Amino acid sequence: MPIEFEAPKPIIQAQFVLKTVAEEMMRPKSRYFDENEHEIPWDYIEFMHSAMKAMGGSSLAPKENGNGREKESSEKEKRPPIGYQLIATQLEALSWGDVGMYHCLPGGGLGAAAVHSVGTPEQKAKFLARFNAEKPTFAAMCITEAGAGSDNSAIRTRAVLDEKTNEWVINGEKIFVTGGDKSFTEYEKLGRGFIVVWASIDPSAGRAGMRAFVVEGGTPGVKAVKLEHKMGIRVSDTAAISLVDARVPFENILGSPTVETNTAGFKKAMATFDATRPLVAATGIGVARAALEFLKEKLAENGVQIRYGLPRQKLSNIEREVIDMEVMLKSAWLMVIKAVWMADNKKPNALEASMSKVKSGDVTTKITQKVVEILGPLGYSREFLAEKWFRDAKITDIYEGTGQINRLVVARQILGYSGKDLR
């Protein structure tokens, strides 16, 4: 297959449109929503929902044709698929505007990504159609619990089948659920969302007993009990969700309802992250690009131009630092592109997905920190967004597998070790 470094037309068009959204709708509100944590950016949500609806709906998965199957490309146009590549570019562009507000983008988020990875065609059709409905709608994914984050095999949430009613009864408490409030709490302006809850149907079976369940908004016994106060992405709601005797229809279990002797079901569910890790990496890159561009602007205002093409020893220290950061950023972006290209072409990409996430986590935290440092008091002051980008960038290295965990995934893939061999 030929390697193409020029972005396809739909990607260039998306970049152009989203740059305007980022400049006009996100940047002007960035500081406000940082300072007014948990206030919901309704104007942005409603605008983005209408815009995305006009373009055919949204979720963290390549476009659906409404029945859960990916759009078949017509025989005539045998173009290579670019679904994930397009999403990565879109997320990078929106995160350049404001990564916290990007998290308030209506649509399925991680919840829909899980349904897309593990659900049957019928489940996809049933659960994903709502994101193109009249009102903006959210979904979220809940794995993390106190004591079960990196090691998600330790989750204690239980799902027990009530054979009389043929319903699953779920009990447990999930923490740090991105979009958990908007997916579950009833707001007049929002459609009915859902959360995908990970629970064990057989604790003695370890990972083989873990399953994901779609829990519809408004299910009795389920509520968002706490909103986290955070260092960065403060406009994004991060909720704790409690489930007490929550009853879920039998068919809302994603994947097989029987406990297999192996962890095939669990692994398939984990494949959600192979699709979404490069996308998280892309969001961090958007934040770092924002910081780096701002630095260059401020340097230019002070008469410092970067003299590309000069031998390194003739450059000033600042010029070298800026060029080094640009190299880091571009190499991180290329790793994202490789990982999403593999996802688009249905090639197993667990290694590349984790690599791109590790690289982006490192690079984006380093760049935003360096920008604050070089700008000195301007970087530290709340007058500008540099200090906010520094705070916002750190999450890239935490959620969807910390830097350490993704390094382990990379090492296991390269060395051929299992999770048991190398942990």
Ligand SMILES: Cc1cc2nc3c(=O)[nH]c(=O)nc-3n(C[C@H](O)[C@H](O)[C@H](O)COP(=O)(O)OP(=O)(O)OC[C@H]3O[C@@H](n4cnc5c(N)ncnc54)[C@H](O)[C@@H]3O)c2cc1C
């Ligand atoms: C803002 C935010 C949003 C989030 N959104 C979601 C969400 O939508 N859904 C969801 O389910 N979760 C979400 N999370 C949870 C997130 O995925 C976890 O915080 C993350 O996986 C780490 O788990 P933990 O918090 O339990 O940390 P721990 O697992 O306790 O880790 C603590 C530290 O130990 C290190 N560590 C752990 N194990 C190892 C090891 N084997 N080797 C080396 N180092 C190790 C970790 O890297 C980390 O540095 C979110 C978290 C945050 C902060």
